[in-house]
Amino acid sequence: MHPPANQIEKTRAIVLRVIPYSQTSHIVNWLTANSGTLATLVKGASRPKSAYLGQYDLFYTCELLYYTRARNHLHMIRECSPIHARPQLRVEWRSAACASYCCDLARRTIPQGVPQRPLYALLESVLELIAHRVATPSILFWYELRFLEQMGLWPRLDSCVSCGRTVPANPGSLSFDTAGGGVVCKACVRSRALTPIGMGADILALLRAWQGTEDPKAALRVRCSDGQARQIDQILGGTMTYHLDLEMAARRIALRMLTFTPQTLNRKRQTSPSSTV
Numbered sequence: 001m002h003p004p005a006n007q008i009e010k011t012r013a014i015v016l017r018v019i020p021y022s023q024t025s026h027i028v029n030w031l032t033a034n035s036g037t038l039a040t041l042v043k044g045a046s047r048p049k050s051a052y053l054g055q056y057d058l059f060y061t062c063e064l065l066y067y068t069r070a071r072n073h074l075h076m077i078r079e080c081s082p083i084h085a086r087p088q089l090r091v092e093w094r095s096a097a098c099a100s101y102c103c104d105l106a107r108r109t110i111p112q113g114v115p116q117r118p119l120y121a122l123l124e125s126v127l128e129l130i131a132h133r134v135a136t137p138s139i140l141f142w143y144e145l146r147f148l149e150q151m152g153l154w155p156r157l158d159s160c161v162s163c164g165r166t167v168p169a170n171p172g173s174l175s176f177d178t179a180g181g182g183v184v185c186k187a188c189v190r191s192r193a194l195t196p197i198g199m200g201a202d203i204l205a206l207l208r209a210w211q212g213t214e215d216p217k218a219a220l221r222v223r224c225s226d227g228q229a230r231q232i233d234q235i236l237g238g239t240m241t242y243h244l245d246l247e248m249a250a251r252r253i254a255l256r257m258l259t260f261t262p263q264t265l266n267r268k269r270q271t272s273p274s275s276t277v
C-alpha cells in the first residue's frame, strides 16, 4: 500500500542503485525499512554545492526523508544522511561484486511501497558482514536461501517434493528439482520422468547448514570447495531463475569473482587453446 501523496516520510534505507537523470540530477533506488523498495529523485545532486554530496552512495545505509508522490512512484528526496557508508565495499572487489548482486536482486524482486522488514534486515546484515570480511560463495548462497525463504520459496530439503517421503540423514545421492523447489527421491525421478540436477550428500549437508542458521557469520564458516560451489550454483541459480524469472547477469559476475583464484586463471590459460580447437 502506498502512503498518500505529498506526505513526508522518514525511514532507514539502503542504496541499491544510483543513475544519472537530466544534467545534474540522480534517481536513487532504495530498499527501505518501512516501505519496501522505492525510487527518489535528487535534483541537482551532482552540482558542486549540492547538500546531497557525500550523503549517499551505493551500499550505504542512510536516514532518508522524502516527500511521497503518487505519480510514477518517483518520490522527491528532502534530506539524507549516511548511517553506514561501508568504505571497504569500494576497495574489496570480491565483497563489492557480492554486494552488487545482493542489491540488484532486492531491487528487481521486492515490491514497491510494501513493508519488507525481514528482507531489509537480511540485506543489511549481509552488507555489514562483507564490509568487514571478504565475501565468499558461502555468504552469497546463504543470502539466496534466506531470500527465497522470505519470498515463500524456501527450498525443501527434508522430504521429497514429489512423494513427500522423508529424506534420511545420510541419503547417499539425491536429486534436486528446481521447478518443484526441493529434493526429489530416486523412485520419483524414475517413475515421473523428471530431469533434476544430481546432488551428493555433501551438497545436501551444505545447503542444510546454511538453511539452519540466521547468523551470516556462522554461514561464512560453512565453507565449500570450488566443485561444490559449481553444483550449488546450478541448484540455487536454477531455482532463482525458474521461480523469480530473472536475468541473472549480476549473479554470474559475482560468483565468477568469488570463486576466482590465480590458479583458476592459470587453469583457464592452459585449457583454453585446446578448447578452441
Ligand SMILES: [Zn+2]
Residues within 6 Å of the ligand: 160, 161, 162, 163, 164, 165, 184, 185, 186, 187, 188
Ligand atoms: Zn519421492
